[in-house]
Amino acid sequence: MKHSVRILAGLMGLGSAMSQADWGLNMTRGVTSVSEDVYGLHMAIFWVCVIIGVIVFGVMFWSIIMHRKSRGVKPATFHESTLVEILWTTIPFLILVGMAIPATKTLIHMYDADDSDIDIKVTGHQWKWEYEYLGEGVSFFSNLSTPLEQIYNVRRKNPNYLLEVDEPLVVPTGKKIRFLITAGDVIHSWWVPALAVKKDAIPGFINEAWTIIDKPGIYRGQCAELCGRNHAFMPIVLDVRSEEDYASWLGEKREEAKAIRALTARDWSYDELYDRGKGVYNKVCAQCHQANGMGIPGAFPALKGTPMTTKKDQLTAHVDIVVNGKKGTAMQAFGPQLNEADLAAVITYERNAWGNNTGQMVKPVDILQYKKTGQLPQTGDQAK
Amino acid sequence: MSAMTDTGHADAHHGPAKGLMRWVLTTNHKDIGSMYLWFSFFMFLAGGFMAMVIRAELFEPGMQIVEPEFYNQMLTMHGLIMVFGAVMPAFTGLANWMIPMMVGAPDMALPRMNNWSFWILPFAFALMMSTLFMEGGGPNFGWTAYAPLSTDYGPKSTTFFIFAIHMMGISSIMGAINIIATILNLRAPGMTLMKMPLFVWTWLITAYLLIAVMPVLAGAVTMMLMDIHFGTSFFNAGGGGDPVLYQHVFWFFGHPEVYIMILPAFGIVSAIIPAFARKPLFGYTSMVYATASIAFLSFIVWAHHMFTVGIPVTGELFFMYATMLIAVPTGVKVFNWITTMFRGAMTFETPMLFSLAFVVLFTLGGFSGLMLAIAPADFQYHDTYFVVAHFHYVLVSGAVFAIIAGVYYWLPKWTGHMYDETLAKTHFWLSFIGMNLTFFPMHFLGLAGMPRRIPDYALQFTDFNMIASAGGFLFGTTQLLFLFVVIKCVICGKKAAAKPWEGADGLEWSVPSPAPYHTFSTPPDVK
Numbered sequence: 082m083k084h085s086v087r088i089l090a091g092l093m094g095l096g097s098a099m100s101q102a103d104w105g106l107n108m109t110r111g112v113t114s115v116s117e118d119v120y121g122l123h124m125a126i127f128w129v130c131v132i133i134g135v136i137v138f139g140v141m142f143w144s145i146i147m148h149r150k151s152r153g154v155k156p157a158t159f160h161e162s163t164l165v166e167i168l169w170t171t172i173p174f175l176i177l178v179g180m181a182i183p184a185t186k187t188l189i190h191m192y193d194a195d196d197s198d199i200d201i202k203v204t205g206h207q208w209k210w211e212y213e214y215l216g217e218g219v220s221f222f223s224n225l226s227t228p229l230e231q232i233y234n235v236r237r238k239n240p241n242y243l244l245e246v247d248e249p250l251v252v253p254t255g256k257k258i259r260f261l262i263t264a265g266d267v268i269h270s271w272w273v274p275a276l277a278v279k280k281d282a283i284p285g286f287i288n289e290a291w292t293i294i295d296k297p298g299i300y301r302g303q304c305a306e307l308c309g310r311n312h313a314f315m316p317i318v319l320d321v322r323s324e325e326d327y328a329s330w331l332g333e334k335r336e337e338a339k340a341i342r343a344l345t346a347r348d349w350s351y352d353e354l355y356d357r358g359k360g361v362y363n364k365v366c367a368q369c370h371q372a373n374g375m376g377i378p379g380a381f382p383a384l385k386g387t388p389m390t391t392k393k394d395q396l397t398a399h400v401d402i403v404v405n406g407k408k409g410t411a412m413q414a415f416g417p418q419l420n421e422a423d424l425a426a427v428i429t430y431e432r433n434a435w436g437n438n439t440g441q442m443v444k445p446v447d448i449l450q451y452k453k454t455g456q457l458p459q460t461g462d463q464a465k
Numbered sequence: 466m467s468a469m470t471d472t473g474h475a476d477a478h479h480g481p482a483k484g485l486m487r488w489v490l491t492t493n494h495k496d497i498g499s500m501y502l503w504f505s506f507f508m509f510l511a512g513g514f515m516a517m518v519i520r521a522e523l524f525e526p527g528m529q530i531v532e533p534e535f536y537n538q539m540l541t542m543h544g545l546i547m548v549f550g551a552v553m554p555a556f557t558g559l560a561n562w563m564i565p566m567m568v569g570a571p572d573m574a575l576p577r578m579n580n581w582s583f584w585i586l587p588f589a590f591a592l593m594m595s596t597l598f599m600e601g602g603g604p605n606f607g608w609t610a611y612a613p614l615s616t617d618y619g620p621k622s623t624t625f626f627i628f629a630i631h632m633m634g635i636s637s638i639m640g641a642i643n644i645i646a647t648i649l650n651l652r653a654p655g656m657t658l659m660k661m662p663l664f665v666w667t668w669l670i671t672a673y674l675l676i677a678v679m680p681v682l683a684g685a686v687t688m689m690l691m692d693i694h695f696g697t698s699f700f701n702a703g704g705g706g707d708p709v710l711y712q713h714v715f716w717f718f719g720h721p722e723v724y725i726m727i728l729p730a731f732g733i734v735s736a737i738i739p740a741f742a743r744k745p746l747f748g749y750t751s752m753v754y755a756t757a758s759i760a761f762l763s764f765i766v767w768a769h770h771m772f773t774v775g776i777p778v779t780g781e782l783f784f785m786y787a788t789m790l791i792a793v794p795t796g797v798k799v800f801n802w803i804t805t806m807f808r809g810a811m812t813f814e815t816p817m818l819f820s821l822a823f824v825v826l827f828t829l830g831g832f833s834g835l836m837l838a839i840a841p842a843d844f845q846y847h848d849t850y851f852v853v854a855h856f857h858y859v860l861v862s863g864a865v866f867a868i869i870a871g872v873y874y875w876l877p878k879w880t881g882h883m884y885d886e887t888l889a890k891t892h893f894w895l896s897f898i899g900m901n902l903t904f905f906p907m908h909f910l911g912l913a914g915m916p917r918r919i920p921d922y923a924l925q926f927t928d929f930n931m932i933a934s935a936g937g938f939l940f941g942t943t944q945l946l947f948l949f950v951v952i953k954c955v956i957c958g959k960k961a962a963a964k965p966w967e968g969a970d971g972l973e974w975s976v977p978s979p980a981p982y983h984t985f986s987t988p989p990d991v992k
Binding site for chain 2: 105106107108109118119122123126127129130133134137138140141143144145148149150151154155156157158159160161162165166169170173174177180181184185187188189191192207231232233234238240241242243244266267268270272274277278279280281283284285286288289302303304305306307308309310311312313314377378379380410411
């Protein structure tokens, strides 16, 4: 199958390039029976097109070569034939019916998301994916992990440039996994080619998709619906493990949740918060507000030298916008996305970096209280 | 030749006015046609320049030339300008010039409205393009403007974009009304509907499509306007609205819109192929019926643009079947063109070269369209470069090649001069190579998994993107040669005969070249 595509490409004058193995030319066969079916449909319709193309263009080029005026031919005068018209209306119609039957079967199969073993809620956000293992008490956000230095060509690019995340979605082999797909802001689309799953993530809607994967491995995908500035920068990484490995991973995630609660409770120094905040800022905030805090005029406000980050009495407003977001803008609610330690750290960082020297710090326990009561404790406004 | 003597008489009284006001105040279909064509050509260059920015950024992985938000503005503007500024006005320009001459009418039926429908356009596009210089930038959500990215999350300039779309819609609707009125009322005696050239037929059907769907687009953007400024929630899920509703309404406009951009192209090619094959068009009647069938089907396939939004399976199946059905009448058209060539006596002047390229490359675009119709496979193709390849094959080597073919074909009639055949053939071959170099690799990119509308991509897509960019620069610069050929033809081309093409047929060739300012003041005799 692949061979034929190469021939086609060769015809277009790309022959010399074909020797390079990493030139992906065709759709992936994927790793599920559904993706195999889809690949089969793709190749079937491709060959139908090739055969029709060969016949049609064959007649055309025959005419171009044989029936040219320079050969001294006399033009014929025929200009209609009802029989021929009927034939070339019916034959394509029958071919299409032949294609529609297997396509219908596959489509109905793909829509049958019942009787799943594992349900995972997938939520698209500008510009990250959130995964929630329903009934397991495990949920997390999955961010692009390619550093900005690579995107802006300062450093050499990783082999998985733009297709790598800080925390992949982990699933087991051999189980029917149902994805419940939605979005928190604009429309995104969750696409993993190896599964032949692509479903739009739409605010206010929950779409279903499912898969059963037999082969462990890492499978990569991307957001497939234009969703704003960083549409190109919200990949999907799927880590498919054996059932036992999956179970132990799930256990670890539960432990981790405990550890994070401990992190909130412990006492933090200013320097610890500032350093942690810098890391969080560059990972989560810098894509819009920029690493230098200058933002992008007209699109994303600057954080450097603005009243909110420099006036001491604006601390609560600052915490509010980070935790609850700002409706109708790209500033989303980070309260549910980040743990208290990260929130406290990033706010502390923003109030002291780039010459914003307020000297103020916020502790994780303060954020916890803010999340519960909507107010910071009086001691929250403390100097470093 | 009663037409010729009549025009001589009319000329003595009523030639074109002098100076700039001729163009501002003109109600002459030829003047207005020329203005449409020049306008669309400059829009083509502007949209093309934006495509060059896109291809330059995509030449290699990483962000080099522009920032993602500006990239998104470029891809949005590129789409809007090419659809509403380049392709549609070019067809209206050709319609203005040719339809009255083809049906033996003295002018368009509503000449003053004709003036207005053109003059709206420069202002609409000035308004739209000015958004690029506004705070927050221009529209950055793709030409499809999906809510809520375009409403709650859109830049402030979206309002100007909405008004610009309204103005373009008014212009298109008026143009369409004018064309229908001309065709139905001003045909010369004896010019029955089934004797009309196919270009007239395809435009008649296109004009009905325009009247049907431009108000739908106006409705969609008006709902956007209400959501943005008046607190409604048509498309806002948080307020009880439905973001998918926008897509249904948009594509109810959008799918007929893509046929609006291809049906007149069918008409042009159906005029040129018989002329250079020296043989009458095969299956005229079936061509008319096929065009009408395509137009009808275009209203019931819109959701194939939305196979991944989660439509219920029965809906998905309906739209899949209806979409596949379009291949039948489209196939009939291609078979008819090829049978027209079969046993003809062909020559290969530039209009014919562009038309032959049209047949081959448009068919390739049709094939990928058929592949996209298969809903399960579309889950893999959707929103990838495979789709980008598909619609550029039908719009660049389809619509644009047909427009260029038409320009070369009728240029002698318009200017009274022949164009430089060698230069024009160079223009063809460079365009042909550049076009394929740009868009063919995009099939591979899409199948290999590259999403569309991204300013940066994973490393495995690098090589094909470099080829596509190189091809894009070739195709883009080649169009400056087109400008040169046309200017050279206007200024110092060789004198053209009334009928410069041996096999050409139709009333437009019965008047002198250049066509006098007024033609067919007395209707011609149609046998």
